[in-house]
Amino acid sequence: MEQAVQARLDRSRVLNDAGRQFALILEEAVLYYGVCDDEALAGQLDHLLGVSSLPNVSVGIIPFRARRTVWPLEAFYAFDDNLVAVETLTAEINVTAPGEVRTYLRAFAGLAGIAVRGAEARSRIAKARSALG
Known part of the structure; x- marks a missing residue:
C-alpha cells in the first residue's frame, strides 16, 4: 500500500505545471477510507488540501448526501x-474509442455537476483530516 501511495504522489507532481489545467472529482467517502494508517491518510489529505489551492487545479467533492445523477x-x-x-x-484500461471516451466525459460532467468546490470542498477535506486527530 505504501508503494502505491508513493507512486501516486510521484505522478501528482505534474500538478505543479502551471501550463496544465486539472479538474479532480472525488466522492466524500474516499476521504475517510481506511486503506492505510492514519498518518499516511493525514499526509494524503494534507496534500489534497495543498493541491486544491493551486490556481490550475479544481477539486470537487461529491457530498455524502448528494442526489445522484450518475451511478x-x-x-x-x-x-x-x-x-x-x-x-x-x-x-489500467486505456479507452480510445471516440464513443466510449464521450461516455466517460459525459459521466465526468454529471459528477462535476453535483460536486462542491472551493471553500466548501476544502472544508470537507479539512473535516476528514480533523477526524484523524
Whole structure:
C-alpha cells in the first residue's frame, strides 16, 4: 500500500505545471477510507488540501448526501477528448474509442455537476483530516 501511495504522489507532481489545467472529482467517502494508517491518510489529505489551492487545479467533492445523477463508477482519468484511463482491480484500461471516451466525459460532467468546490470542498477535506486527530 505504501508503494502505491508513493507512486501516486510521484505522478501528482505534474500538478505543479502551471501550463496544465486539472479538474479532480472525488466522492466524500474516499476521504475517510481506511486503506492505510492514519498518518499516511493525514499526509494524503494534507496534500489534497495543498493541491486544491493551486490556481490550475479544481477539486470537487461529491457530498455524502448528494442526489445522484450518475451511478458511482470505477476510478477513471480523462486526459483529453481522445484518451481515458480506467482503473480496475487488476489493470489500467486505456479507452480510445471516440464513443466510449464521450461516455466517460459525459459521466465526468454529471459528477462535476453535483460536486462542491472551493471553500466548501476544502472544508470537507479539512473535516476528514480533523477526524484523524
